[in-house]
Amino acid sequence: MANLADVSSQVSTRAAESAPPKKRVLSDTWYSVLLITPAMIFIFIFALFPLGYAINVSLRYADLTSPQGISDYVGLENYRFALNDNIFWASVQRTLTFGVAAVAIEMVLGIAIAFLLNEIKWLKGLARSLFILPLAASPVAVGLIWRYMYHPEFGVYNGILASLGLPEQNWLGSTALAMPSVIIFDVWQWTPFVALIVLAGLQALPKEPFEAARLDKASTWRILRTLTFPMLAPVLTLVFVLRAIDAVRLYDAVFSLTQGGPGQATEVVTYYLYRLGLRFFRLDQSSAMSLLFLYAVVVFTALLMRRFMRNIAERARRA
């Protein structure tokens, strides 16, 4: 045994001597830091620096068209103004109305369409391609086309209503209909997004649990309730969060369809901030409002994503 141990020791010594000299390599930590550095630089330049700048401006007096330009610190004065600005809060209310209505309709329709597409046997590829078209189109360009489609005298929608003997509508010129018209446009543009993501989720679901459920003669409703939707929950949460964030950032559709009108009936937060910041050049007030709005969106997203992220972390741990 002793001989064997000596031989083994000699072999390992020789092996160590004959091996090439060990190079100094980066530790895992430094290697990770190296990999994420470019991304962090990018994020710093394009996200954190502007954010810091916005915070700085929001604490100063900053009217670009005044002789003072960006000048003295005024403390929380701009935040006080924002919290007392009725126009801002009215625009927040409109944004929420739009967001809730548009995202709810898009989710329901999108999920329904995804289920339909999942079931069809033929022309699935063509249907998917057609669904991508509204997503690929520029919102401003199609918004202008929709503006004419909505036109009470020349528009196609009133043409259809008239041919059906129904009363024609003042789609974008009525304070009652303008916001629903913007919502319809958004639903047309973004429902395909929901449908395609949910369809991808549906197609990725494992088949075995569903086959087992069918063998157990579970009803369709029960399969949906206990299998499909729980398994789709991460996808649905993600698509809901993405749509909700996008909906509260609504700008293009309002710009091309109504310019916030009639009156202020469709003036949502981003359009008001655009006017305040880039028409009136009050960067201080618009920055303060933007940051308040950003804070609200981040909190909302964090609450929604908490469970989703927890699930992902759980799965990662199990893996």
Next chain:
Amino acid sequence: MKTNRRSILFLTLVVLIVLVSSAGVSAQSVTINWATIAGFYTDWAEQVAAEYEAATGVDINIIGIDFPQLYQNQVLESVADTGAYDILTYDVGWKAEFSENGYLLALDDLVAGNENAQAVLADIHPALLETTSHWRGQTFGLPYYTFTMGNFYRCDLYEDAGEQAAFLSRYGYPLDFPRTYEQMADIAEFFRRAPGETLKGETLDQDFYGIGLMAGRFPQVQDEINSIAWSWGAQVINDDGTPGTLSMTFMSAMSLYVNDLLPYAPPGATSSAFDEVIAQLRQGLIAQTGPMYLDQFPNAIKTEDEVSGARVCTAPTPGGHTWVGAFGLGVSADSGHQSEAFDFVAWLASPEAQRRFAEGGGSSALQSILSDTALIEANPRTMGHYPTLLRVLDHAADSNFYPNYYFVPQGGKIYDEMTTYYSAAASGEQSIEEAMTNFAQAVERICNGPCEVANDAFGADYTPIPKPFPYVEYYGR
């Protein structure tokens, strides 16, 4: 191998020579960057600019920007002193702001050394010179395109014997283009017809409306409503800088617009801009426009091709006081080529370029072109509105009446707020009183109290009372 090396050396030498020579060329040539409105307003200028380039060797780079973005792009570049634009294009409402904030260069010294520019300035209509060029006694730009307002109407309808008799019997005075806004409202009411009713003796198969209005949230609704208010003696901004929209006169003007004109306009009026009103005219849907930009004549006249038996005429707006102004061209204070930029501006405003512009359908700012009867007769479809346009401008100059908000340094922002609150009142989103109160508060917020009104027209001969339009001397087109 040797051959290859020689070839590479030779090619390198050629590339270097090309680069050096092109650098030399670019260092010698001057490029003038002109920020302006994309589309018709400058399409004509492409060709004349090319001729200017050929004649002078100065490159003109026309940067077309959509009108809604034009203001902000120019302000941002000017605030940042980038010098990105050598020539700025501005609306009348922005003149005071651009001049006061130092975005525009005062041109007086450059004019003094340029005989052509002096001749152009003498030729520009005095009303446009006052509204578009002057600020605190100095000249900051030259108008090159006027979109002063007038009234388009279907004279074939107004001249129809049956319609005339019916109108006279209903209203007690003859049917003609309106001299007052009350008459405009009467005409609007009179011509509102439902399907099945007759128009010019023919049975209608669709709705026909008495008036077309641009009451949407676009920067035109205020020009319509202000025209009524100005003709009645009200101002958006009073002489003391306080908002004038809370006066009874102003609110009455707004009330006439909302209650006596809008009900007879197509339902889409509350989402319409100027182009939709012209489309309504061309589709034979309306009898008249409200106050409308006369530069739209080349489009409006197409009604005669598209609606059987239609004739389109022009008239001054009722009362004669209306939106008078133009797009102005000024030299950016940040420009590295101020002299060359001014030379181009002066050339663009010259009779030679303006004649080309007018023939192409533009509305010139020069008296010599506006009153050139031979030119007008030779171009009836592009210049048929010139006699009316000239009368409206003459009336503005004669009465020395220039709205105060043209002379407020925050004019561009006030103009933007007008769009919002006038549209709110027109659409019924807010009551007239509520909308005008909100607008007044917005103005006070913008100006931090009463606005400064640096109206050059103030003086011994200034009167805020509108001068009646001399209709007895004017009988329309």
